[in-house]
Amino acid sequence: MQGQKDKPLPFELDFAASPGDMRRALDRISLALVAAGLGAARLSRVELVLAEVLNNIAEHAYAGQPAGRVRLRVAPDGDCLRTVIRDRGRPMPGGNPPKAALPDMDVPRDALPEGGFGWYLIHTQADALEYRREGGENRLELRFAPRPGR
Amino acid sequence: MELDSSNIDGIQVISVKVDRIDSVSAIRFKDAVRAAAGEGPGRVVLDLSQVTFVDSSGLGAIVAVMKHLGPERKLDLAALTPEVEKLFRLTRMDTVFGIYPDAVAATGPAAGPNRATGS
Numbered sequence A: 001m002q003g004q005k006d007k008p009l010p011f012e013l014d015f016a017a018s019p020g021d022m023r024r025a026l027d028r029i030s031l032a033l034v035a036a037g038l039g040a041a042r043l044s045r046v047e048l049v050l051a052e053v054l055n056n057i058a059e060h061a062y063a064g065q066p067a068g069r070v071r072l073r074v075a076p077d078g079d080c081l082r083t084v085i086r087d088r089g090r091p092m093p094g095g096n097p098p099k100a101a102l103p104d105m106d107v108p109r110d111a112l113p114e115g116g117f118g119w120y121l122i123h124t125q126a127d128a129l130e131y132r133r134e135g136g137e138n139r140l141e142l143r144f145a146p147r148p149g150r
Numbered sequence B: 001m002e003l004d005s006s007n008i009d010g011i012q013v014i015s016v017k018v019d020r021i022d023s024v025s026a027i028r029f030k031d032a033v034r035a036a037a038g039e040g041p042g043r044v045v046l047d048l049s050q051v052t053f054v055d056s057s058g059l060g061a062i063v064a065v066m067k068h069l070g071p072e073r074k075l076d077l078a079a080l081t082p083e084v085e086k087l088f089r090l091t092r093m094d095t096v097f098g099i100y101p102d103a104v105a106a107t108g109p110a111a112g113p114n115r116a117t118g119s
Helices: A019-035 A040-061 A118-125 B026-037 B056-069 B082-090 B103-107
Strands: A011-016 A069-077 A080-087 A128-134 A137-144 B003-008 B011-016 B044-047 B075-078 B098-100
Touching (some): A019 A040, A019 A069, A040 A069, A040 A080, A040 A118, A040 A137, A040 B056, A040 B082, A118 B082, B003 B026, B026 B056, B044 B056, B056 B075
Parallel strands (some): B044 B075, B075 B098
Antiparallel strands (some): A011 A069, A069 A080, A080 A137, A128 A137, B003 B011
8 A cells, every 4th residue: 555645635545455455445544534634524424435435346346356456545625525436347337326325214124125325325425426437447536525514 | 243242131232342343344243243142032232332333234234133133023222323323314224223322221121112212
């Protein structure tokens, strides 16, 4: 992994889409964001969204193949925090990230969903999302704006 | 997966001693909680006071534990940290589980099966 020098941001990491590397990357990003003074509420949104994005890369983009590389850049952009995540796995099905639908929760207890929350959380906890497939890479850009309240 | 498990008046209280239930730990979490819950008849209360991060894999694992316990054994949650409480609210899982402020409230005399307040 390549780290930062003096300022906590911008921050760029290059790591394998393996559980251990992804967790270490998330830890380092959290530390950098705390050092950069990001508030607790926004920090928890960023942590959750990035965890979901990385899970998806490991489980879908690189499904059935050895853990590929992920490049992740976190940079301030005015009031916003901008993150760009790149991988060289399979493109998103249909060329677009899945929509933000919450699975049906009004079902009998034994039929409750055990998954399918990831994209819902990504769409609702990030403030803007842009996906491109370019040069054999998936490029997902997310923005996190300050939100009123906690 | 480190857990503390104790039986209080027939209620199995399982305290999770890790700070994350995520894609790395979800399967271990599920297996460990199932084992700690045992085969008894009573309610199970999961104390999440030390858990500061749950992602969708972790949420799925908690749902899987609830289903594993079957219709006769209720799984309630206690002592959610703000981040985890927010995740349950966002995914409407707060309508599925009984959520108590702490393990004492979850096992107290007022903690009947229908007395939990969502948030």
